[in-house]
Amino acid sequence: MQDKQVELYEVGPRDGLQNEPKKIATTDKIALVNSLNEVGFSLIEATSFVSPKWVPQLGDASALMAGIERKKGVRYAVLTPNMRGYEDARNAQADEIAVFGAASEGFSQKNINCTIEESLERFRPVVKAALRDNIAARGYISVVTHCPYDGAVPAQAVLDMAEAMLDMGCYEISLGDTTGHATPETVSALLDVVAKKLPPKILVGHFHDTRNRAVENVMICLEYGIRKFDASVSGLGGCPFSPGAKGNVSTKLLHDKLTEKGWHTGLDRQALERSEALVAQMGITPR
Ligand code: HMG
Numbered sequence: 106m107q108d109k110q111v112e113l114y115e116v117g118p119r120d121g122l123q124n125e126p127k128k129i130a131t132t133d134k135i136a137l138v139n140s141l142n143e144v145g146f147s148l149i150e151a152t153s154f155v156s157p158k159w160v161p162q163l164g165d166a167s168a169l170m171a172g173i174e175r176k177k178g179v180r181y182a183v184l185t186p187n188m189r190g191y192e193d194a195r196n197a198q199a200d201e202i203a204v205f206g207a208a209s210e211g212f213s214q215k216n217i218n219c220t221i222e223e224s225l226e227r228f229r230p231v232v233k234a235a236l237r238d239n240i241a242a243r244g245y246i247s248v249v250t251h252c253p254y255d256g257a258v259p260a261q262a263v264l265d266m267a268e269a270m271l272d273m274g275c276y277e278i279s280l281g282d283t284t285g286h287a288t289p290e291t292v293s294a295l296l297d298v299v300a301k302k303l304p305p306k307i308l309v310g311h312f313h314d315t316r317n318r319a320v321e322n323v324m325i326c327l328e329y330g331i332r333k334f335d336a337s338v339s340g341l342g343g344c345p346f347s348p349g350a351k352g353n354v355s356t357k358l359l360h361d362k363l364t365e366k367g368w369h370t371g372l373d374r375q376a377l378e379r380s381e382a383l384v385a386q387m388g389i390t391p392r
Pocket residue numbers: 120123153154155156157158159160184186187189190191205216217218245246247248280281282283284311313343344345346
């Protein structure tokens with residue numbers, strides 16, 4: 106990576122659409138991923154292999170994966186909470202999978218219906234199987250500073266989960282500000298613990314933009330050496346189990362703010378605008 110290079114991962118087709126109440130046709134989702142192929146991302150999070158009872162919008166994950174155009178150099182990643190999800194993801198030829206846990210018991214229960222300890226037990230065989238199959242595994246940690254159910258989250262809980270995920274074989278940890286309540290102060294307090302212990306190159310910032318602080322939070326992460334960030338086309342997104350949370354930071358907004366400050370994302374802004382136009386055409390608006 107050249108100096109002042111940052112990498113933006115596009116999570117819109119997954120985080121962006123999972124919270125959308127309006128039924129979106131699989132063909133529209135496929136068109137969105139195909140259009141994002143032109144932007145220059147190295148990773149597009151395409152969908153989740155989760156229970157359709159919990160997240161009905163992504164119940165077409167296999168059809169979506171079968172329908173998208175695979176562009177050379179792009180990894181198509183998916184979320185897999187358990188072995189069932191992993192098997193389906195592998196059959197759908199996902200390039201990468203992600204397990205997703207939480208740093209608070211309250212959010213773990215609401216999101217994946219188990220305790221933190223139980224979630225780690227579920228993730229271990231998933232990551233093991235992925236590594237056996239040469240599929241890279243990422244670990245997401247939700248509610249890294251603030252939980253909608255339990256309140257403030259201690260940084261040590263995030264570090265503990267990150268270390269457990271790395272131990273099982275995850276190559277990267279995405280730090281999720283699920284609610285969008287993080288501030289530069291709370292992000293600094295988190296990274297004083299987590300980025301002091303773990304190499305920043307394996308950390309990713311994932312900020313929802315509920316209070317319009319996501320860009321500032323990204324800037325703090327840069328000070329700690331973090332160079333990878335999740336972002337979402339048109340700022341779509343939100344977790345159905347995080348009430349009131351808005352979308353991820355918009356990919357275009359983040360690209361623009363980083364570019365202003367002399368950082369390079371390598372993304373094609375015009376192609377990104379075309380993807381945004383497609384989102385608008387699909388009648389999806391960020392909340
Ligand atoms: P459960 O009900 O405890 O699990 O759900 P279960 O094993 O008892 O299964 C219940 C039913 O679901 C069964 O079907 C299973 O077959 C089925 P039934 O027998 O009742 O007909 N099932 C599945 N079906 C398809 N694919 C699967 C699967 N697993 C079970 N993989 C479970 C546990 C984790 C499955 C459930 O809670 C779930 O799917 N939760 C979804 C959570 C989710 O997707 N949340 C949003 C993504 S996380 C997020 O947005 C945060 C993030 O962006 C970072 C941040 O912002 O912080 C990543």
